[in-house]
Amino acid sequence: MLATRQPDEILNEITENIKDKFGLKVFDAEINHFGYANLKWRIRTDSGVFFVKQYNSVRYSDELLQSVEVALELQDRLNKAGIPCPKILNKQGTYIHRTQSGERYMITEFCDGQMVNPGEINIHQMHNLGQITGRLHHWLNTNAPQSLPLHWKPDTKEGMLRNWSQNWLDAQFAGSNKYIAALEQQRKIADEINLEIFDLCEEGWVHWDLFVDNILFHTDKVTAILDFDRMNYIYPEFDISRAILSGAILDGSFNIESARAFINGYRQSIPITRPKLIRSIKLTWWKEASWINVKSEDHRTLKRFVDELIWVSNNWTMLEEVCNDLLV
Structure with missing residues (x-):
């Protein structure tokens, strides 16, 4: 082979x-x-x-x-x-x-449906995606094996900063103002973040790749969630923020109504509190931190993820306010 x-x-x-x-x-x-x-x-x-x-x-x-x-x-x-x-x-x-x-x-x-571009999922589609994600998590919590060893744990601050140092050198060498600015902001957050917040993450099964490339839609609903290869026992909170960031950020702007539609759909099966939602966004940001690397510009999906992470960085101090708006 x-x-x-x-x-x-x-x-x-x-x-x-x-x-x-x-x-x-x-x-x-x-x-x-x-x-x-x-x-x-x-x-x-x-x-x-x-x-x-x-x-x-x-x-x-x-x-x-x-x-x-x-x-x-x-x-x-x-x-x-x-x-x-x-x-x-x-x-x-x-x-x-x-x-x-x-x-x-x-x-x-083979499943019917169309792919939708990042940030362009409409409110009806996002609401149904939230419903399905909540049902998926609830079924896994109820029917799949529980209390397993975690497949992944958040990197230490030391480990994250080692990756940051290499990414910083790569950005400087390439002369990329976008990545230099993104990494400067990332470093400020990394120096201040208290990783103990992730000790409160709820354990369970997670799709772990829930973004637009792995979802098919009709005009007002999801027709299929795809690519379960990475599903494992970690933190279901990943799926919440990964789906929201993928579906609600377009050209550096965050679609509050779209994100709120997802959350309202999800809450039909599983509660979401403000601390959980904030923690979810920060968890995805921390897990994907190493992708803020100038080499990501060569990959369509990674480049998109970087833009989402930059939005989180730019709004880090306002996440509580953002999440308050989402949970209305």
Whole structure:
């Protein structure tokens, strides 16, 4: 399973395996260029349209895929519980399949819907996204294993500042005023932040990649939450702020009505207090701090995340006021 194999060669091997395992004859395939490293296709078969993802051998070790298998099993159960997410094809309880040469892949039903640009999710879509996120968290809290070791913990201030120092050097070398200014602001916050606030984070299962690229919409609702590969036992608060920042920030402005719609939808299943909402935003900012690196300008998604983090930095001292407005 070499990383240098051509996509068509990998696809042909996977389609043969799909025919052997599931009896699906593949007529044609259209490559999907979203995501990083993994190959993805929309395939048309004699039994309908499906989505296939190949797991890159460099990015995903067999050990890492063990946690992905757990996440996909939970996704399957979420689908059966009525959460809008793709139905996964499994073979005798296995969700990640292997070809004869060792290529690893998963296959799901293809979901209808359109992607929406960051910051352009309308109020109705955001409200429904909040509803679904709340239902997802509530189901996981009720039905998935609990009190597990945390998959991730916030970096120490020392660790964060080591990354900051390298990012600062990179920004200075590139002469990037945007990143120099962003890192100056980030350093001021990092010097003052009390990391004990994260000790209060509620533990539980989290999608951990809940942003616009992983959500499909119709005009007034969500049709599917996608890409559960990273789902793990950490802090559900990540999903709250990551979705809000992704959906409500456009050109440096924060859409209060859109964010409030998400929160009102979420609160139908799970309460959100002002301290929890503030902590959620700060948690995502801290976790993603290392992405404020000039090299992120070369990546569409990371560049967008940086713009969101810069908004948080610029409004750090006003988060309490912002959150008061959101919880009206």
